[in-house]
Amino acid sequence: MDWGMKNRLSKxxxxxxxxxxxxxxxxxxxxxPTEKLENPRETIGPLLNYADSLMLTRGVLRTSVIPESNTPIVLRVSGGSSIIGEDLSKETIVTSIEEAIKLNASCLALSIFVGSKYEFQTLKNLSKLVNEGEKYGIPVLAVTAVGKEMARDSRYLALACRIAAELGAHVVKTYHCPDFNKVVEGCPVPVIIAGGxxxxxxxxxxxxxxxxxxxxxxVDMGRNIWQxxxxxxxxxxxxxIVHENSTVKEAYDQYVNTSTMTEEIRKKSRNKSVSI
Known part of the structure; x- marks a missing residue:
């Protein structure tokens, strides 16, 4: 990797x-408009400084993230089908590499649908995106999408992750499953999990x-954070858990304590407003 690629991945x-x-x-x-993400600006704002990076589309980036932010951007560049469309796997690249550079993206994200009707198209999309990213030193994150059922075993996920890495993805996002260690062992690039x-x-x-x-x-979590x-x-x-090696109990206790303190602050603020 050249310096630019290493620098972006390190972010x-x-x-x-x-x-x-x-x-x-x-x-x-x-x-x-997903529940609790109806207004992206309101959802993202309080969370921005606590994430290592933010995965989103160019439209939400431009309208809902302050440009002064130093949080690295993982730019979603694939799309083309909706949940009510013919097939979720019918995707293409919807954002150009030039656009990604203008938006100062640290990484490009694209879904592949291994075993689907449009498998070939999505794998071709990944190959094209990697080629473009390599020209400008921008890494690519491949998402092993599983469609509406959101349930696959380790054999399938190991296949999808390995294919993504073989085609040049620098990072792979997939789902946790029984025998997940086999998925990681068979993938020569870093693997992160989706929250689902x-x-x-x-x-x-x-x-x-x-x-x-x-x-x-x-991890790359969405609904399990903002919902x-x-x-x-x-x-x-x-x-x-990720950065301080906390146990589940320690992290959950921290969540409960922080939530309690936040609620007490809200109550005091409301009472103060009423008294005024």
């Missing part, structure tokens, strides 16, 4: 421990812990 995955906490807010590109569907806070923290124990380099009752506290708890 996504911290060199100090080879781990990352990515915040995913790219759901709207196929789901529309909304879980109870302790379950999401357990997912984070288990994934790291099985060899993941970090939480206290998103900032939840993101801090996830960070505690």
């Amino acid at each position: 996504i995955i911290k060199p100090s421990n080879s781990r990352c906490v990515m915040l995913a807010v790219d759901h709207g590109y196929f789901l529309g 569907k909304k879980l109870a806070e302790r379950e999401a923290l357990q997912l984070t812990f288990d994934a790291l124990e099985d060899g993941a380099s970090g 939480s009752d206290n998103p900032v506290a939840m993101l801090k708890a996830v960070r505690a």
